[in-house]
Amino acid sequence: QVQLQESGPGLVKPSQTLSLTCTVSGGSITTNYYYWSWIRQAPGKGLEWMGAIAYSGSLYDSPSLKSRTSISRDTAKNQFTLQLSSVTPEDTAVYWCASGRYAMNYWGKGTLVPVSS
Numbered sequence: 001q002v003q004l005q006e007s008g009p010g011l012v013k014p015s016q017t018l019s020l021t022c023t024v025s026g027g028s029i030t031t032n033y034y035y036w037s038w039i040r041q042a043p044g045k046g047l048e049w050m051g052a053i054a055y056s057g058s059l060y061d062s063p064s065l066k067s068r069t070s071i072s073r074d075t076a077k078n079q080f081t082l083q084l085s086s087v088t089p090e091d092t093a094v095y096w097c098a099s100g101r102y103a104m105n106y107w108g109k110g111t112l113v114p115v116s117s
Helices: none
Strands: 003-007 018-025 035-041 047-054 059-061 069-074 079-084 093-100 111-113
Touching: 003 093, 018 035, 018 093, 018 111, 035 069, 047 069, 047 079, 079 093
Parallel strands: none
Antiparallel strands: 003 018, 018 079, 035 047, 035 093, 047 059, 069 079, 093 111
């Protein structure tokens, strides 16, 4: 059973870069045909897919966030990371990492990241 756990700062200030790490257990991030995504939900809004990194290392960006997001991985640590630059209070959200082969079957518990001065 694949398990994912998000980790990151409790609070980020406006204009800073938000960095989150997803630690994966029970499976490898290089397992064929698995895709590893970041998703968020701001208060009162729907889920927003932010981007993904594939088992091969290929990257997939959300057009609306492409200029501000960077997704990478560390295969030795079995982790993948999200960086979101130039954050504003509108980036306050619960952030999840998720994965699956044909659908996002596995989700972390999510982490709330407030953006505030």
